[in-house]
Amino acid sequence: MELSFDNTETAFAYKSDKELKSARLLLHSMHYPWLVALGTRLTPFVLKTGLPVKNIIRKTIFNQFVGGESLDETKTVCNTLARYNVQVILDYGVEGKEDEESFDHATDEFIKVINYAATQPKIPFISVKVTGIARFGLLEILNVAPRLRSGIHDHEEELEERDRVYDRMYRICEAAAEKGIGVLIDAEESWIQDPVDRLVIDMMSIFNKEKPIVYNTIQLYRHDRLQFLKMSHRIAKQKQFKMAIKLVRGAYMEKERNYAMEHGLPSPIQPDKESTDRDYNTAIKYCIDNVNEIACIVASHNEESNTYAAQLMAENNLPKDHPHIHFSQLYGMSDHITFNLSKAGYSVSKYVPFGPLKDVIPYLMRRAQENTSVSGQTGRELSLLNKELERRK
Numbered sequence: 001m002e003l004s005f006d007n008t009e010t011a012f013a014y015k016s017d018k019e020l021k022s023a024r025l026l027l028h029s030m031h032y033p034w035l036v037a038l039g040t041r042l043t044p045f046v047l048k049t050g051l052p053v054k055n056i057i058r059k060t061i062f063n064q065f066v067g068g069e070s071l072d073e074t075k076t077v078c079n080t081l082a083r084y085n086v087q088v089i090l091d092y093g094v095e096g097k098e099d100e101e102s103f104d105h106a107t108d109e110f111i112k113v114i115n116y117a118a119t120q121p122k123i124p125f126i127s128v129k130v131t132g133i134a135r136f137g138l139l140e141i142l143n144v145a146p147r148l149r150s151g152i153h154d155h156e157e158e159l160e161e162r163d164r165v166y167d168r169m170y171r172i173c174e175a176a177a178e179k180g181i182g183v184l185i186d187a188e189e190s191w192i193q194d195p196v197d198r199l200v201i202d203m204m205s206i207f208n209k210e211k212p213i214v215y216n217t218i219q220l221y222r223h224d225r226l227q228f229l230k231m232s233h234r235i236a237k238q239k240q241f242k243m244a245i246k247l248v249r250g251a252y253m254e255k256e257r258n259y260a261m262e263h264g265l266p267s268p269i270q271p272d273k274e275s276t277d278r279d280y281n282t283a284i285k286y287c288i289d290n291v292n293e294i295a296c297i298v299a300s301h302n303e304e305s306n307t308y309a310a311q312l313m314a315e316n317n318l319p320k321d322h323p324h325i326h327f328s329q330l331y332g333m334s335d336h337i338t339f340n341l342s343k344a345g346y347s348v349s350k351y352v353p354f355g356p357l358k359d360v361i362p363y364l365m366r367r368a369q370e371n372t373s374v375s376g377q378t379g380r381e382l383s384l385l386n387k388e389l390e391r392r393k
Contacts, residue, residue, distance in 0.1 A: 008388035011336040065332035067352040082122040087349035091127035093360040118179035125182040134165040142195035187217040212244035212295035221250035246297040320345040
């Protein structure tokens, strides 16, 4: 197997010199944790004041990490990626709403995205956050109330609210199954993840009988998730459905640690990065070892993990475009991984969020924080951008 992520000509062929320089400037600014911390605190506040900063945000971090403000605006990005045989995971980037009308609207929007994806040759998946269709507080209650899990509870309103969330997710997954589009359910914070997992397992048991449609997301920076992966596989075999999993390292590390400390709870986070890396690669191997029963998306910006997955595929004589193995990276990050995987013949996509600027701010803030928290990653991307700009001279 020959796979290298060093070819910058392949990695950045789709970007102009101006776009490369803009990306370099943005990533360089994200190299300073104090600047990112200041920006993530001030940006939501400044937007609420009505100060004229939207154009600045739109031309910088929004343009780097988001496909557009509307579904129609994503066409340019999706078509560009398609020219390089890079697929797309479309994500209507709404989250944090707290009223039933917004949840119903989001459900309709997700179905609209599914219908659009079904008309495109390179959009096999959409992404859904349960917090886009369910109240955060309800998920917190469901996470800790065993009476709710058994279906017996004093508060009828909460039961009815839970049922409405179930119905919304059913509608989304039903539409996806009819169109043959995969639905990737995002992971959430650990203190609301349990009801999300149960909802996804229910949807899998209904819609994954013949082929993978509904995917759960497993965050391997949690020390209990490798065991959860194996338990999910056992449930899938018992209930006779195809298990489908997106493997990520995780996106809420500091938030998780702070929550555990504030509530006097043991941290759900791995003791160190090495433990996360070990569990992530072990999860890849587990999925590939059971490739006939598990569909797996290796959603990683880690070069070693992507190389390891490709090596396991070669060792098991699996085709590079195996229908149960897919690679993915976020739009605006790790182009050297995505485009070199694509050129080598692997099935790979970019995760492309879209939505009104004010609605995708939480997503953008996480991307900024992620770029400062991942040791060495921003430096690696900056060096590759510089290498390509130098090559083009």
